[in-house]
Each structure stands twice: as C-alpha cells, then as structure tokens.
Amino acid sequence: MAFDALHLARAQFAFTMSFHFIFPAFSIGLASYLAVLEGLWLKTSNTLYLDLFRYWVKIFAVVFGMGVVSGIVMSYQFGTNWSAYSNRAGPIIGPLMAYEVLTAFFLEAGFLGVMLFGMTKVGKGLHFFATCMVAFGTLVSATWIISVNSWMQTPAGFAVAANGQFVPADSWWPIIFSASFPYRLVHTVIAAYLTTALTVGGVGAWHLLKDKADPYARKMFSMAMWMAALVAPVQILAGDQHGLNTLEHQPIKVLAMEGDFDPSPDGAPLVLFGFPNERDATVHDRIAIPHVGSLILRHDAHAPLAGLTDYPRERWPPVPVVFWSFRIMVGLGLLMLSLGLWSLLARARKRLYDWRLLHRAALLMSPAGYIAVVAGWVTTEVGRQPYTVYGELLTADSLSPLAAPAIATSLVVFALVYFTVFGIGAGYIVRMMARLPTPQELEPPHIPQHAAGITPASAVDHMVPPAGVP
Amino acid sequence: MSFDLTTVWVLIIAFAILAYVVMDGFDLGIGILFPTLPVGPERDHAMNAIAPVWDGNETWLVLGGGGLLAAFPLAYSIILPATYPPMIAMLLGLLFRGVAFEFRWRDPAHRPYWDAAFTLGSFVAAFSQGITLGAILQGIKVVNGAYAGGWLDWLSPFTVLTGVSLVLGYALLGSTWLIWKTAGSGQAHARRLAMRLAIGTVAAMAAVSIATPYLHYDYWRRWFSMPNVLFTAQVPLLVIITAAIFVWGLRRGAERLPFLMTLALFLLNFIGLGISMFPYLVPRAVTIWDAAAPPASQKFMLVGVAVIMPVIIAYTGWAYWVFRGKADTHGYH
Numbered sequence: 001m002a003f004d005a006l007h008l009a010r011a012q013f014a015f016t017m018s019f020h021f022i023f024p025a026f027s028i029g030l031a032s033y034l035a036v037l038e039g040l041w042l043k044t045s046n047t048l049y050l051d052l053f054r055y056w057v058k059i060f061a062v063v064f065g066m067g068v069v070s071g072i073v074m075s076y077q078f079g080t081n082w083s084a085y086s087n088r089a090g091p092i093i094g095p096l097m098a099y100e101v102l103t104a105f106f107l108e109a110g111f112l113g114v115m116l117f118g119m120t121k122v123g124k125g126l127h128f129f130a131t132c133m134v135a136f137g138t139l140v141s142a143t144w145i146i147s148v149n150s151w152m153q154t155p156a157g158f159a160v161a162a163n164g165q166f167v168p169a170d171s172w173w174p175i176i177f178s179a180s181f182p183y184r185l186v187h188t189v190i191a192a193y194l195t196t197a198l199t200v201g202g203v204g205a206w207h208l209l210k211d212k213a214d215p216y217a218r219k220m221f222s223m224a225m226w227m228a229a230l231v232a233p234v235q236i237l238a239g240d241q242h243g244l245n246t247l248e249h250q251p252i253k254v255l256a257m258e259g260d261f262d263p264s265p266d267g268a269p270l271v272l273f274g275f276p277n278e279r280d281a282t283v284h285d286r287i288a289i290p291h292v293g294s295l296i297l298r299h300d301a302h303a304p305l306a307g308l309t310d311y312p313r314e315r316w317p318p319v320p321v322v323f324w325s326f327r328i329m330v331g332l333g334l335l336m337l338s339l340g341l342w343s344l345l346a347r348a349r350k351r352l353y354d355w356r357l358l359h360r361a362a363l364l365m366s367p368a369g370y371i372a373v374v375a376g377w378v379t380t381e382v383g384r385q386p387y388t389v390y391g392e393l394l395t396a397d398s399l400s401p402l403a404a405p406a407i408a409t410s411l412v413v414f415a416l417v418y419f420t421v422f423g424i425g426a427g428y429i430v431r432m433m434a435r436l437p438t439p440q441e442l443e444p445p446h447i448p449q450h451a452a453g454i455t456p457a458s459a460v461d462h463m464v465p466p467a468g469v470p
Numbered sequence: 471m472s473f474d475l476t477t478v479w480v481l482i483i484a485f486a487i488l489a490y491v492v493m494d495g496f497d498l499g500i501g502i503l504f505p506t507l508p509v510g511p512e513r514d515h516a517m518n519a520i521a522p523v524w525d526g527n528e529t530w531l532v533l534g535g536g537g538l539l540a541a542f543p544l545a546y547s548i549i550l551p552a553t554y555p556p557m558i559a560m561l562l563g564l565l566f567r568g569v570a571f572e573f574r575w576r577d578p579a580h581r582p583y584w585d586a587a588f589t590l591g592s593f594v595a596a597f598s599q600g601i602t603l604g605a606i607l608q609g610i611k612v613v614n615g616a617y618a619g620g621w622l623d624w625l626s627p628f629t630v631l632t633g634v635s636l637v638l639g640y641a642l643l644g645s646t647w648l649i650w651k652t653a654g655s656g657q658a659h660a661r662r663l664a665m666r667l668a669i670g671t672v673a674a675m676a677a678v679s680i681a682t683p684y685l686h687y688d689y690w691r692r693w694f695s696m697p698n699v700l701f702t703a704q705v706p707l708l709v710i711i712t713a714a715i716f717v718w719g720l721r722r723g724a725e726r727l728p729f730l731m732t733l734a735l736f737l738l739n740f741i742g743l744g745i746s747m748f749p750y751l752v753p754r755a756v757t758i759w760d761a762a763a764p765p766a767s768q769k770f771m772l773v774g775v776a777v778i779m780p781v782i783i784a785y786t787g788w789a790y791w792v793f794r795g796k797a798d799t800h801g802y803h
Contacts, residue, residue, distance in 0.1 A: 062576075070565075075535055080557055083550055083617065089543075090547070090763060090767075094543060095770045095771040165543070167764045400551035402551055402621060403621040406555060413562060417565065
C-alpha cells in the first residue's frame with residue numbers, strides 16, 4: 001500500500017515541489033527587499049544601501065537561477081505523473097500556468113539582465129525601474145500560480161464537458177479569482193516576505209556576533225527585525241482569515257488541522273498537542289483548551305463545530321500529517337512574532353546591536369521561514385486530499401498510467417540529483433552569506449547567468465575569462 | 471472557428487519546438503563535443519560561443535510543453551506518461567547541464583567536474599529527446615483516451631536509432647556553430663569534426679527515413695502513394711542538395727554556410743516529420759482536433775502569446791545580432 005504508484009507519485013511531486021518552493025519563497029521577498037534598498041540609496045545617497053544592494057543581488061542571482069531550474073521540472077511533472085489530471089483540468093489550469101510562464105519570460109528577457117549587469121550601463125532611474133519590475137514580476141508570477149492552486153482548492157466557474165474535461169463555463173474571472181485565491185495569495189506572499197526577513201536578519205545576526213560594530217550587519221539586522229516585528233502579526237491575522245475561508249469551503253481540512261474528530265455542539269476546544277489516530281477517530285494524549293477552538297474559528301466560544309466523524313471517512317485527508325504540519329507552521333509563526341517583539345524591546349532598551357542572545361536567536365531562526373512555508377504548503381495540499389480538484393476529481397483518478405518501478409526509480413534519481421545539485425547550490429549561497437558586504441561592494445560577476453534569459457551584451461563585454469584552469 | 475484556432479496552436483507549438491531544437495541543439499551539441507576539445511583556450515572559446523544565448527534557448531522548451539498542456543491537454547497527457555523514463559532523463563539532463571554551465575564559472579576549483587557534468591547532461595538530454603521523438607513516431611498504445619502501454623514500450627531499436635541520430639545531429643549543429651563563431655585551431659578542429667558528423671548525421675537520417683515507412687503502412691502510403699510521392703520526393707531530393715552544398719561550403723572554407731545548411735537539414739527533417747504525422751499528434755490515435763482544448767482556453771492563452779511571443783522573438787533576434795562576431799577567451803568581439 002505504502003509503495004504503490006499513487007503514493008510514489010505523490011511523494012515525488014511533494015519532493016520536487018518542496019525543493020522548488022524554497023527558492024521562490026526567498027526570491028519573491030528578496031526582489032522586493034532589493035527594490036527597497038535601491039530606492040533608499042537613490043533617496044538618501046547613502047552608499048551603504050548600494051553596497052547592501054550589490055551584496056544581496058549576487059545572492060539573488062543564484063537563488064533565482066535555482067528556482068528556474070527546479071521550476072522547469074515542475075512544468076513537466078504534471079504530465080509525467082498526473083496525466084489524467086492534466087487531461088481533465090488542462091483546459092482550465094493550462095492557460096493559467098502558461099500565463100505564469102509567459103510573465104516569467106517577459107521578466108527575464110526584459111529586466112533581470114539589466115538589474116544584474118546594467119548598473120553601469122543604464123541610468124540610475126532606469127536601473128531602479130528594472131529592479132522594481134523584477135520585484136513586480138515575481139509577484140505576478142506568484143499570482144498566476146496561486147490562482148491555479150486556489151482553483152484546485154475551491155474550483156469555480158467551470159463546466160464538465162462530455163469527455164470529462166473541466167472547461168471554462170463562460171468567463172475566466174471566477175476561475176482566476178476563486179473563493180480562496182485572495183486569502184491564499186496574501187498569506188503566501190507575506191510568507192515569502194517573512195522568510196526573506198528572517199534570512200536577511202539571520203545573516204545580519206551572524207555577522208553581529210562576529211563584529212557588533214559593523215555598519216552593514218547592523219543595517220541588515222535592523223531592517224529585517226522591523227520587517228519581522230511588523231509583518232509577523234499581519235501574517236497571523238492573514239492566516240486567521242485564510243483559515244476562516246477554508247472553514248467555509250473545506251471544513252474537513254480545518255477539522256483535520258484542528259484534530260476535531262468528534263462534533264462539538266457547545267463549542268470546540270483548541271487542541272494544542274496530541275497524537276491523532278484515524279482508526280480510533282481520536283487524539284491520544286490530548287492537551288486542549290476548552291472553547292478556544294470555536295473562539296478562533298467562529299469568534300464565539302460556544303458556537304457549535306462539526307467533527308470529522310460527521311463526514312464519511314473516505315473524504316478525510318491524512319489527519320496526522322495535516323495536524324502536525326499545521327502545528328509546525330503555527331508554532332514557527334509564533335516564534336517569528338516573538339522574535340519581532342523581542343527586537344522591539346531591544347530597540348526600546350537600545351540593545352538591538354549588542355544583545356547577543358537575540359542575535360543567536362535570530363541566527364537560529366534564519367531557516368524558520370522555509371520550514372514554515374513548506375509546512376504550510378503540506379497543510380493545504382495534503383489537506384486537500386483525497387482530491388486534486390476539491391470535491392470534483394480524486395487524486396487516485398488523477399494519476400498517470402504508470403508502473404510503480406518507473407516512479408520509484410525516477411524518485412530515487414530525483415533525490416540523488418537534487419540533493420547533489422541543490423546541496424552544492426545552497427552551500428555556495430551560505431558561503432556568499434558568510435562574507436560581509438564591503439565598501440564599494442563589487443557588481444555581480446559577469447558570468448553566464450541562468451534565468452537571465454539572454455545574458456545581455458554588457459555582461460559578456462566583461463565576461464570573466466575562464467582562465468586556463470583544467 | 472475552432473478549426474482555425476486549433477491550427478494556429480499547432481503552428482505555435484511546432485514553431486516553439488523547432489526554435490528549441492535548432493537553438494538549444496547547438497548548445498547541447500557543443501556539450502556533447504566538449505570532451506573532444508583540448509583543455510584550455512579551445513574549450514573556453516566554445517563555452518563563450520554559447521554563453522550569451524544558451525539560457526534563452528531553453529525558453530522554447532517550456533513554452534512548447536506548457537503550450538501543449540494548455541492547447542492540447544489530451545496529447546500532453548498521453549505522450550508524457552508514454553515516454554516517462556526518457557522525459558525524466560531529459561529534465562534531469564537539462565538541469566545538470568544548466569547548473570554545470572553556471573557553476574563552471576562560479577566554482578573554478580572544481581571545473582573538471584562541472585565540465586564532465588556539462589557533457590553528461592547535454593548527452594542525456596539530446597539522446598532522450600531523440601528517443602522521445604522515435605517513441606511518438608513508432609506509435610503509442612492508447613485506449614479510452616489514455617496511455618495503455620507499459621513503462622518500457624518506448625524502448626526499441628528504432629527509438630535508439632532516433633536517439634543516436636539526434637545526438638549526431640546536435641553535435642553537427644554544435645560543430646558548425648563553432649566554425650561560425652570561433653577562429654584558429656578551434657575552428658580547424660570543428661571543421662574536421664563537422665565533416666565526420668555530417669556523414670554520420672545524413673547516414674542516420676537515411677536509416678530513420680528508410681525505417682519509418684516500415685513502422686506502419688500509413689506512413690508508407692503517405693510517402694509513396696500517387697500523387698503524394700510527387701510532393702514527398704522533394705524532401706529527400708532537397709536533403710541531397712543541402713548535403714552537397716554543405717560539403718562544398720566546408721571544403722571551400724565557408725564559415726556560415728555549414729551551419730545554415732545544417733539548419734536546412736533540420737528543417738527538412740521537421741517537414742518530413744510533419745508529412746508523417748499530420749494531422750495526428752499521437753500517430754493514428756489522436757488528431758489535433760481530438761486533442762484540442764475548448765476554444766475558450768485556446769483563445770484566452772492566444773492573447774498572452776500574441777503579446778509576449780513577438781517580444782521574446784525580438785529580444786532573441788537582438789541578442790544574436792549583438793553577439794554576431796567571433797567568440798574568444800574574453801567573450802565576444
């Protein structure tokens with residue numbers, strides 16, 4: 001059971017998708033951060049901001065490239081592993097994904113090259129415009145792909161054709177702007193911003209631990225902590241709204257997240273901890289606060305809430321996975337909020353740059369965003385099970401007609417290649433982060449840049465001669 | 471209306487695939503030929519000859535795949551599972567090739583490893599693409615609108631032949647691109663390679679062309695029945711003429727003609743493929759009209775393609791124009 005074609009295909013998709021997601025989660029936030037840094041430099045003429053811009057833009061180049069490489073795989077995974085789904089949902093999701101790809105190309109062809117290599121070639125204003133367009137482009141790309149995902153979660157605006165395909169009913173608007181789309185988009189984009197803030201803050205903290213007087217480390221850390229302090233509460237609010245929306249459209253998912261097997265006619269408790277067991281339909285060793293669950297989900301302590309047992313078992317998602325991934329995400333979110341509040345306290349006490357424990361905590365928290373993003377994605381995607389298109393198309397009916405050994409082999413090869421390639425990439429990025437920005441920080445090296453579309457002329461004029469190293 | 475729209479989409483996707491094959495073909499070809507180049511300036515010149523354009527070339531692959539999903543979801547959902555292993559191998563090959571290309575510069579301490587990964591990735595991607603093409607041509611078992619074969623059906627002597635053919639063809643593209651874009655010893659080396667590869671490529675093309683009509687009677691009828699043969703016979707005739715011009719140009723020391731003639735060979739192959747396949751996307755099982763997404767989907771996406779594709783083409787053209795000179799150790803002149 002555990003190793004049939006369906007589970008292997010799901011494992012493979014989850015694996016390749018999780019790897020892919022990590023890169024845009026960073027590059028979406030980083031692109032906006034770069035636009036802010038360049039904007040501040042233009043406004044204040046303080047070269048500190050320019051040095052920071054050049055420092056982070058080099059990291060951005062590598063991260064963006066990895067995102068594109070892993071994304072190309074995704075655009076074919078739908079067909080290789082989920083061909084039945086691709087055929088039936090293709091008329092709806094195909095054009096939306098095509099728009100994502102076209103937007104990304106547009107961005108690559110037009111602006112990324114200028115942003116990376118053009119600072120000395122075009123005027124400051126034009127360069128800033130290119131940076132803003134790159135940031136905007138990452139957001140547009142995210143909008144399209146979140147639209148696809150939201151339609152799968154809360155499908156709308158479709159009809160089912162005679163051949164079983166989902167086709168647009170009349171207008172694209174209800175398809176693109178499905179019920180969960182605005183909530184999901186806001187929650188995801190803020191997650192990307194928080195992830196970036198924690199990474200930038202972690203790098204700042206790392207260097208503050210080595211030299212608390214360094215102006216670059218101070219600036220990075222301060223900016224990142226402002227972001228964490230301001231955005232973490234907003235994110236919790238956005239998550240709450242997203243949860244209410246999910247309760248309305250996918251109540252079973254929320255009940256699995258909460259671990260509510262039994263209905264609660266007089267208000268649901270908030271389960272903090274426990275071990276959900278689907279067979280017994282109970283949460284073992286449960287620690288719960290009475291009525292708080294209803295207070296959060298219905299904004300009324302005594303509002304009744306259904307339980308999973310009100311629904312047929314074959315419509316339950318894998319409850320323990322959703323229960324735990326949700327707790328990991330929320331737990332990390334609360335830690336992020338705490339870090340932000342701690343930084344405000346440190347600021348008030350004028351100890352932001354010499355409170356070593358705070359710096360250690362920030363360093364420890366630097367990967368928290370990636371874990372939270374993947375955990376959140378697992379919550380929403382596993383919570384959508386047993387469907388690919390919620391309520392309409394079962395995952396089991398979405399699978400390609402493939403033999404298990406074929407998927408098992410490719411899964412092993414994917415794992416080997418991804419850990420090697422992205423392991424080296426991540427190691428390279430960490431080495432870049434280990435170095436402090438310097439005054440007159442250099443421009444990005446003029447080397448072939450993956451995903452910069454066509455490396456612009458300005459780059460190759462100065463291409464680093466690949467000296468005769470064997 | 472839906473006929474027109476569907477035909478437009480076939481043309482768009484055919485264009486994207488052809489654009490991919492000829493543009494990424496020479497990148498992959500240089501990757502395949504890389505071990506034959508001596509370490510040092512010749513390798514660096516070869517790398518610099520593709521550095522400015524290689525990534526943009528891959529764009530077309532994503533556009534072709536994404537377009538197929540959106541405009542012909544049924545064909546996408548049959549072809550990809552039917553060619554699962556070569557498809558996955560191609561993706562991983564391209565991933566390896568891409569990262570190796572970039573990190574060759576970023577991480578010069580491990581350059582020999584990156585170069586080896588570059589070659590391996592290029593070879594695997596090219597061979598897999600050739601196999602995939604052969605697998606589609608030899609026929610895919612379809613029952614009730616879904617792939618109904620096993621996971622190794624794609625493997626046959628014919629698909630191995632098409633795989634080898636495409637590797638040779640890409641290597642030929644790569645060598646003739648080097649003739650155009652480099653000078654000196656690298657160019658001389660590329661010339662020697664090009665002659666051998668041209669012989670190999672034309673022989674492989676002939677073998678595939680001879681084998682194809684035997685795959686199925688339908689192919690035979692398309693090529694050899696009257697009056698079709700009056701038209702189809704032009705294709706092998708043009709291949710012979712193109713090959714003759716190629717040899718003449720190479721002997722005469724022409725720098726661009728060999729590459730342009732290789733492009734012509736690929737174009738003729740593509741036309742031949744069209745003759746064999748049209749109007750099927752999956753031979754003898756799914757026509758373009760069977761596979762077409764509803765007009766609402768094709769129309770919606772056409773708007774975006776109509777706006778953005780010209781931009782991509784213009785930008786690509788501009789980049790090739792900028793880098794029209796010879797490449798050397800320091801990039802382009």
